[in-house]
Amino acid sequence: MNGSTVQKTAADCAEELPGAHLEYPFGPDWEVYKVRGKVxxxxxxxxxxxxVILKADPGEAHALREHNSHITPGYHMNKKHWITLEGGEGVDKALVRELVTDSYRLVVAPLPKAEQPVDPRTYGGGTRAAR
Structure with missing residues (x-):
C-alpha cells in the first residue's frame, strides 16, 4: 500500500468514528482529526x-516499530506515545484501520464518561493484544 492510499484509508476510517472531526489548525498541509477536542x-x-501520525500504547508502539520498518516514532510528537505510519510492504488496510481505531480509543478512554462518544473498552472489536 502506498502512502497516499494509507492516508485515504486512515481518513475514511477516522470519518466513520463517532464524534470525530477534521480540522486544519496548522494550515492546509496538516489534516488533524480530533474527538471531543483531543487529537x-x-x-x-x-x-x-x-x-499518518497516531497515538499508540507505549509498549505496543515499541513492538510495532520493531516489527515494521514503515512505523517510526511520532513525527513532531512525543516519541513514546505516538507513531508515524508510512506506506510500504506489510502495511495493509486492516493494519491502518486498526491503528486509527486504537488511537481513537486511547484518546477517548481518559475522557469523562459523559463525554465519551463510545465505550473505549469495547468499541472497535479486537485489538492485537486481544487476539
Whole structure:
C-alpha cells in the first residue's frame, strides 16, 4: 500500500468514528482529526512522503516499530506515545484501520464518561493484544 492510499484509508476510517472531526489548525498541509477536542490522528507529508501520525500504547508502539520498518516514532510528537505510519510492504488496510481505531480509543478512554462518544473498552472489536 502506498502512502497516499494509507492516508485515504486512515481518513475514511477516522470519518466513520463517532464524534470525530477534521480540522486544519496548522494550515492546509496538516489534516488533524480530533474527538471531543483531543487529537487522535494527524496527516501530512514529511519530505514529500505522505504519513499518518497516531497515538499508540507505549509498549505496543515499541513492538510495532520493531516489527515494521514503515512505523517510526511520532513525527513532531512525543516519541513514546505516538507513531508515524508510512506506506510500504506489510502495511495493509486492516493494519491502518486498526491503528486509527486504537488511537481513537486511547484518546477517548481518559475522557469523562459523559463525554465519551463510545465505550473505549469495547468499541472497535479486537485489538492485537486481544487476539
Amino acid at each position: 487522535f490522528m494527524l496527516m501530512t507529508e514529511v519530505p514529500g512522503r505522505p504519513v
